[in-house]
Amino acid sequence: MRLWWQDPFRMxxxxxxxxxxxLDVEKVLDYLEEFGADTWLLSVGGILSxxxxxxxxxxxxxxLAERPSGDLVGDAVKAAARRGIRVMGRMDFSKIDHRRAEAHPDWCFVGPHGARQVYNGLTSxxxxxxxxxVKLFEVLDEVLDRYPLDGFFCNWMSFNEVDYSRVDHGVCHCVSCQERYDGPLPDGRNSPGYEEWRLFSKTVLADLTQRIRDHLAARRPEAPLVLGDQADIVFHEANNAVGRPLWHHRTSEAVSAAKTYRPTVPVLTNSVGFVDMPYRMASEDPQHFAQYLLQAIARGANPSTYIMGTPSDNPYACLQVAGDLTRFHRDHQEVYRDLVPAAEAVLVRPKEGSLPEFQGLYLSLLQRHVPFxxxxxxxLHDVxxxxxxxxxxxxxxxxxxxSYAGGIVATGATExxxxxxxxxxxxxxEEDTRSLHLEGGVPxxxxxxxxxxxxxxxxxxxxxxxxxYGPPEKCHGHAQLEHPGVVRLGNTVLFPWTIGRSYREVxxxxxxxxxxxEVITAGGTSMETDLPEQIEIVLGRSAAGTVVHLLNRSGDTDQRFAPPVPxxxxxxxxxxxxxxVEALRSREHLPVTDGWVQLPEIGLFEVLIWV
Incomplete structure (x- = not known):
């Protein structure tokens, strides 16, 4: 049986x-319907019920005393059901109040030096x-006994090394961690054994995720769990952050990573309407927010918009474009049904380190119109x-x-x-490579x-x-060496240097x-077009046929997204x-002549579909 969340939805x-x-439940639901959403993620329980x-x-x-019923969740579920809108429950079990922290110290985070983690009166x-x-499952049971919720999302289910103010509290040393962990616990990320602890923490969370999934499946199989990449629905939060360098492709990269790993598992991109957690009242720039939703749907994710409070209390400036894109997704439901990747090239993202190398190669493929x-x-071994x-x-x-037999292009220290x-x-x-050139003056x-x-x-x-390299009078003496900058054997190529980082940084x-x-020579495919490099081509396949998203990235600029140039x-x-070919954005049917299609002017984006 096909479950509701296996079809496209909008949250x-x-x-x-x-x-x-x-809050006025009917007023919020009026807004959601006009916005194009069919699913409401509502704060249900955990820190506050x-x-x-x-x-x-x-x-x-x-x-809750302000409500005649005394029950926001009950009112919301009943009203939404009358309109055919689903309600999912947001749960946050990351913190408890002071009284319960005193009564149950064994539940609490304990830092390496014995301190609890307290933030705004709540204890992690x-x-x-x-x-x-244990108690998490009792809350789920109470909620499920009372309300036919359509799914659950667990916020901030982690070991809380870092708090809202970005203070690093280190590794938890609570009684339960000491009992579960095999060996002495490290203090923090710079301590010996930290990588082993990270593996332990991931194992604990993966086991807990699976137990929650199993519990929901037994109680209410039509209610999925939204969480990490092992849940029923993979969750990605698209957000900005003060002080974080902007990677313009963060959302697209995250969704692609999830869909490449498990193409048929739904992904939810929850796009944050405010600038950063300390600035929850400040709207994200509309051009920036549009990229969250566009990059999400192009790669096959379900779009979601996230605000503080209610739309009437916080009418963020980005909500107009968010509604436009959400309704576009709604109006083309069949196009986005079962949308999976269809590129012929795959770029492997490093576990850690080498990110400039990865990002430089990412940009190179994108700008040369090689779908990936x-x-x-x-x-790597799960696909x-x-x-x-x-x-x-x-x-x-x-x-x-x-036994992979296709083309390979490797860089740097890859073996x-x-x-x-x-x-x-x-x-x-930097000192080792300063003034190092390859033939043709390649730095x-x-x-x-x-x-x-x-x-x-x-x-x-x-x-x-x-x-x-200085002074000019002494700038000579480069002699030819035998050290190769590229090695080719069949359809395998090695650049034994960081060519991607070179492009990313310079x-x-x-x-x-x-x-x-070299990618194309070794078997990669570039889309033949006279589109400029600022148009990103994302290739997918859905129930409706081949789907090509053309994303106008001409607005990508320093630490922001400007309005794109048509x-x-x-x-x-x-x-x-x-x-x-059908062009969905411009609503045109485009004839193909001698294998070529003439594209309409592309504003923010265009979507092409053919069978």
Missing amino acids: FQTNLREIDAG NYPTDLDFQTRNPH VCPSGDYYQ DVLPQER DLGRYRMVVLPDLGPVDLG VARLPVRRLAGYET VFGAFQVVEPPTDAATGLRALSRAP GLGVHRDLFVD VGPARLRLPDGVRE
Whole structure:
């Protein structure tokens, strides 16, 4: 049986303050219907219960007294059912009040030096303890006994190393953690054994997630769990943060990583309407917010908009464009049904480190119109790579691709069995590579590996010895060396240096083009078009046919998104046999002539579909 959340849906989250318990349910539902949402994520229980809980370890919201019924959840569920709108419950078990923290110290987070984590009068609890391991299920049972909720989301289910103010409290040393953990607990991220503890913490959370899923499946199988990448619905929060460098493709990357790993599992992108947690009353810029939803739906995620309070209390400036895009998704439900990735190239995302290398290769593929998916390195052996013609490996170290026979382009210190090289030396620092050039005046930034290739491999881009770079009178003496900057063996290519980082940090087109040319030669596919590099092409396949999103990234600029400049008209070559294309945004049927389609002008985005 196909469950409701396996079809496209659109969510709106009202993250309620305690003073919002008296909200006008019908007024909120009026707004949601006009907005295009069909699912309401409502604050239900945990820190505060917006229903008359009878559990002695839960706190009834005192503002429920403002409601004649005394029950916000009950009122919302009944009213939403009359309109065919689903209600999902937001639960937050991350904190308890002072009284219960005193009564149950074994539930609480304890820092390495014995301190609890207290924030605005609430004490953080630990997932190892019985509040999560036992009491959470009692809350779910009470809610399910009373209300036919359509799903659950558990907020901030983590070990809470860092609080709202970004203060690092270290690793939890509570009694339960000490009993569960095999060995001495580390103090924090700079302590010996921290990586082993991280694995332990992930295991605890994965086990808890699975138990919640199993519990809901037994009680109410039509109510999914929204959480990490092992839940019924994968959750991604698209947000901004003060002080964090903007990666313009964060949402697209996250959704692609989830859909590449498990294409048929729904993803929910909950897009934050405010700028940052300390600035919850400040609206996100509309152009920025639009990218959250656009990147989400292009990669196959369900769009969700998240605000504080109610729309009438907090009419964020970004809500108008959010509604436009949500209604677009609603009006093309069949196009987004079962939308899965259809790219022929996959870019592996490193577990940690090497992010500039990954991001530089990401931008290179995007700008040269090579459609690609993102695959987390830790999921490399969970995916059938045979569905891809090309795998890109950014500075990953040793990698086992098993029997994969398609093209490979690797960079940096990546090692693959199909291209065995002997590594003679490594230049890893800025000082090591300063003034290092390859043939043709190609500069090297980041790191360079001196390798001895197999005798049957082809090589190129040989290094030039370093020479003085100042004063000008002394700038000479670069001598030709035998150290290759590229090694090719069949359809496997190695750039033994950080060509992606070079492009990400300096932006020279020569780095991008050297890399992408090798990708195409080794089996990657570039879309033939005269569209400029500012148009991102996302290739997917759904129940309606082939779906191509054309995203106008001309507004990507320093730490923000500006209004994009309209692009076009332009042409795009299509596969043989396609006779007509439907452009959903412009509402045009476009004929195909000699394999080419003439595209309409592209504003924020366009969506093409053909069978």
